[in-house]
Amino acid sequence: xxxxxxxxxxxxxxxxxxxxxxxxxxxxxxxxxxxxxxxxxxxxxxxxxxxxxxxxxxxxxxxxxxxxxxxxxxxxxxxxxxxxxxxxxxxxxxxxxxxxxxxxxxxxxxxxxxxxxxxxxxxxxxxxxxxxxxxxxxxxxxxxxxxxxxxxxxxxxxxxxxxxxxxxxxxxxxxxxxxxxxxxxxxxxxxxxxxxxxxxxxxxxxxxxxxxxxxxxxxxxxxxxxxxxxxxxxxxxxxxxxxxxxxxxxxxxxxxxxxxxxxxxxxxxxxxxxxxxxxxxxxxxxxxxxxxxxxxxxxxx
Amino acid sequence: xxxxxxxxxxxxxxxxxxxxxxxxxxxxxxxxxxxxxxxxxxxxxxxxxxxxxxxxxxxxxxxxxxxxxxxxxxxxxxxxxxxxxxxxxxxxxxxxxxxxxxxxxxxxxxxxxxxxxxxxxxxxxxxxxxxxxxxxxxxxxxxxxxxxxxxxxxxxxxxxxxxxxxxxxxxxxxxxxxxxxxxxxxxxxxxxxxxxxxxxxxxxxxxxxxxxxxxxxxxxxxxxxxxxxxxxxxxxxxxxxxxxxxxxxxxxxxxxxxxxxxxxxxxxxxxxxxxxxxxxxxxxxxxxxxxxxxxxxxx
Numbered sequence: 001x002x003x004x005x006x007x008x009x010x011x012x013x014x015x016x017x018x019x020x021x022x023x024x025x026x027x028x029x030x031x032x033x034x035x036x037x038x039x040x041x042x043x044x045x046x047x048x049x050x051x052x053x054x055x056x057x058x059x060x061x062x063x064x065x066x067x068x069x070x071x072x073x074x075x076x077x078x079x080x081x082x083x084x085x086x087x088x089x090x091x092x093x094x095x096x097x098x099x100x101x102x103x104x105x106x107x108x109x110x111x112x113x114x115x116x117x118x119x120x121x122x123x124x125x126x127x128x129x130x131x132x133x134x135x136x137x138x139x140x141x142x143x144x145x146x147x148x149x150x151x152x153x154x155x156x157x158x159x160x161x162x163x164x165x166x167x168x169x170x171x172x173x174x175x176x177x178x179x180x181x182x183x184x185x186x187x188x189x190x191x192x193x194x195x196x197x198x199x200x201x202x203x204x205x206x207x208x209x210x211x212x213x214x215x216x217x218x219x220x221x222x223x224x225x226x227x228x229x230x231x232x233x234x235x236x237x238x239x240x241x242x243x244x245x246x247x248x249x250x251x252x253x254x255x256x257x258x259x260x261x262x263x264x265x266x267x268x269x270x271x272x273x274x275x276x277x278x279x280x281x282x283x284x285x286x287x288x289x290x291x292x293x294x295x296x297x298x299x300x301x
Numbered sequence: 302x303x304x305x306x307x308x309x310x311x312x313x314x315x316x317x318x319x320x321x322x323x324x325x326x327x328x329x330x331x332x333x334x335x336x337x338x339x340x341x342x343x344x345x346x347x348x349x350x351x352x353x354x355x356x357x358x359x360x361x362x363x364x365x366x367x368x369x370x371x372x373x374x375x376x377x378x379x380x381x382x383x384x385x386x387x388x389x390x391x392x393x394x395x396x397x398x399x400x401x402x403x404x405x406x407x408x409x410x411x412x413x414x415x416x417x418x419x420x421x422x423x424x425x426x427x428x429x430x431x432x433x434x435x436x437x438x439x440x441x442x443x444x445x446x447x448x449x450x451x452x453x454x455x456x457x458x459x460x461x462x463x464x465x466x467x468x469x470x471x472x473x474x475x476x477x478x479x480x481x482x483x484x485x486x487x488x489x490x491x492x493x494x495x496x497x498x499x500x501x502x503x504x505x506x507x508x509x510x511x512x513x514x515x516x517x518x519x520x521x522x523x524x525x526x527x528x529x530x531x532x533x534x535x536x537x538x539x540x541x542x543x544x545x546x547x548x549x550x551x552x553x554x555x556x557x558x559x560x561x562x563x564x565x566x567x568x569x570x571x572x573x574x575x576x577x578x579x580x581x582x583x584x585x586x587x588x589x590x591x592x593x594x595x596x597x598x599x600x
Contacts, residue, residue: 004499004500005410005500006412008406008499008500008501009406009410009412011501012402012403012405012406012504013402013403013406013407013418015399016399016400016402016403016471016475017403017418017421019399019464019467019468019471020421020422020425020468020471022440022444022468023437023440023441023464023465023468023469024425024428024433024468024469024471024472025421025425026436026440027433027434027435027436027437027440028428028432028433028436030436030440031432031433031435031436034435034436084331087327088327088328088331091324091327091328092328106328110328110331110332111591112584112587113332113335113336114331114332114335115583115587115590115591116335116336116339116580116583117335118594119525119579119580119582119583119590120529120575120576120579121528121529121530121531121548121549121575122529122531123529123531123549123550123552123553124529124549124552124553124572124575124576126553127552127553127555127556127568127572128338128339128342128572128576129338130556131342131345131556131568131569131572132338132341134357136354137354137355137356137357138353138354138357138565139357140337140338140341140357140358142357143356143357143358144357144358147356172334172335175331176335177594177595180591180594180595181595184595229429232429233429233430233431235431235531235532236531236532236549236553240531240553240556255431256429256431259431259434260431260434260532260535260536263434263435263438264438264536269435272434272435273432273435273436276429276431276432276433276434276435277432279429279431279432280428280429280432283427283428283429284427287427
């Protein structure tokens with residue numbers, strides 16, 4: 001059995017590991033170094049400048065706007081998505097009513113339709129909603145408003161509203177996935193739990209908070225981490241849908257968009273990499289924090 | 302005593318009262334929120350430009366199928382579509398082959414450095430891809446300088462994009478499949494070894510077929526993830542190589558770059574071309590796709 005074992009292990013691992021080192025590990029490692037250089041322009045000769053880029057980031061108002069938007073999304077995207085998804089998943093699986101517990105009629109249909117946005121590319125959805133939000137008679141939302149003689153809403157052109165439009169699109173896309181995820185979790189909760197609670201006189205709301213939520217906590221926690229990381233990685237919706245790619249007036253820009261803009265529009269490779277390093281620490285910090293804060297005693301059933 | 306189903310249902314409805322109806326209303330409202338933008342896009346794809354801008358909710362006087370023809374031909378959506386198919390077919394195949402090979406060795410063989418290599422792969426799950434973008438651009442550019450193979454894997458080539466897709470799909474694929482291989486029984490493989498089968502043969506003819514459910518889930522996950530990728534092609538396939546562009550990139554550029562003289566009817570047709578196949582494929586394989594996409598989160 002040991003015949004050719006070593007050769008087999010090396011043969012199977014060599015190519016995947018090589019590919020991974022070249023395309024994933026080496027860029028990440030280089031990024032930390034590039035972040036400490038003043039590399040500008042494709043053919044320039046970069047010099048080591050230490051933490052200079054990070055110092056400049058502190059004074060960069062646009063970057064701080066981007067950070068602030070990411071932090072807002074980091075809180076609002078999980079809260080909004082998880083609340084809506086839990087509500088629907090509960091209706092579809094438990095809150096159907098009647099004696100005992102069961103899903104609402106047609107729950108299969110809803111789960112299929114709610115999942116639609118999940119299979120579409122974010123870039124495609126961004127183009128689609130750019131048209132939905134159009135400020136003229138051709139806009140899906142503003143068209144009827146204008147027909148009624150109401151001023152059109154600047155979903156993407158009003159700096160006070162634009163970020164909410166971005167958030168709306170992100171939630172619109174995410175909800176279906178979490179309805180399905182939470183449904184799978186709820187399906188594994190034994191029916192006797194609910195029946196016992198019902199006999200004790202619990203209503204549907206009480207059942208949700210006393211039975212479903214505690215038993216589903218692990219899954220909710222996973223969803224929380226996923227959505228948080230998704231919020232830190234927002235790019236395509238902002239880049240494709242919003243005016244001036246992060247505007248108007250930087251009102252929707254996010255860190256990923258600033259990284260792309262600085263690297264591939266301005267060719268400030270060092271500066272963009274410094275932003276990437278900041279994003280990296282945000283992501284790691286969030287993941288650690290989320291897992292710490294939401295740690296609870298696991299309920300066995 | 303016998304009670305008909307209808308009577309039971311009637312009794313339930315009375316007991317539930319308005320709350321049950323409110324639940325249904327909430328579900329219907331979200332259904333509308335999901336379906337209407339998609340249906341509206343589809344409707345607009347058959348309208349003329351005048352019809353689109355004179356009223357968002359009017360029906361076309363006659364269905365303008367030529368919008369679809371223009372999007373497919375002049376806006377190059379046909380080309381982008383084909384490019385996406387080629388890239389995703391190759392990259393998903395490569396991801397599954399290399400990913401399952403690495404996952405199998407790492408999960409079923411003990412050797413020095415095993416744990417370190419496994420952690421190296423899994424650590425990739427935690428990194429934001431935006432950190433790597435700049436160096437990645439230069440890595441791919443440098444690969445293009447290699448003798449002989451360089452011209453196939455440099456910037457603005459499908460080969461380069463495919464290799465990058467594979468590399469960035471490995472962390473999840475290895476993580477998921479390694480966990481899956483660990484759950485498989487060892488008896489069958491041991492029996493095959495006794496019969497003199499080689500390690501390679503045991504992997505391809507015994508372990509891979511046994512791991513089929515896991516392979517299917519991750520394949521679906523990778524196909525969708527790579528098909529919907531936008532960021533990486535944006536960096537690696539520049540404006541000088543429009544004939545190489547993938548679907549997401551192509552359609553996004555129709556709307557961002559075109560400005561006022563954009564062909565809006567064709568844009569809606571292009572959007573419909575990107576959306577419809579996904580909705581149809583998803584509806585047919587919904588069980589597998591839902592399972593494939595949520596599998597990662599449930600592990």
